[in-house]
Amino acid sequence: MLIRDLAKIEWISAPDGCLVKEWMSPLREKMESGCSFAYAKVEEGKETALHALKTSSEAYVVLEGEGVLTIGAESEKVVAGQAIYIPAGEPQKIRNIGKGDLVFICIVSPPWRKEDEAGPGA
Numbered sequence: 001m002l003i004r005d006l007a008k009i010e011w012i013s014a015p016d017g018c019l020v021k022e023w024m025s026p027l028r029e030k031m032e033s034g035c036s037f038a039y040a041k042v043e044e045g046k047e048t049a050l051h052a053l054k055t056s057s058e059a060y061v062v063l064e065g066e067g068v069l070t071i072g073a074e075s076e077k078v079v080a081g082q083a084i085y086i087p088a089g090e091p092q093k094i095r096n097i098g099k100g101d102l103v104f105i106c107i108v109s110p111p112w113r114k115e116d117e118a119g120p121g122a
Helices: none
Strands: 019-024 036-042 057-064 066-071 074-079 083-086 092-096 102-109
Touching: 036 092, 057 074, 066 083
Parallel strands: none
Antiparallel strands: 019 036, 036 102, 057 083, 057 102, 066 074, 066 092
8 A cells, every 4th residue: 555645755845846745656665657747836926937748638626716828829727626627738837816825736747757858847
């Protein structure tokens, strides 16, 4: 059984400027999943740098707050309770437009690797 306690994982600054706790990854843990999971937040008034994952797609599950997510040429308001799919290679950024932190889970498939990042946030 693999259990990772979010409270015991340290925050790191991701290449795009988002604060992240990498929850689980088959590149680190002994697991057979084809994806990695991270708990992420963008602080009030901030946004991530425009970036893309060259070979990985992502899904964001918004847990708290509200933001504007830009994927390619499209921008949409996102709020708690929504899940959003981001295709591999698509430029993306997210801006917190609410009060408090914008908190979401990132599911990346294949698992996130730093060398897959492209763009100014890489």
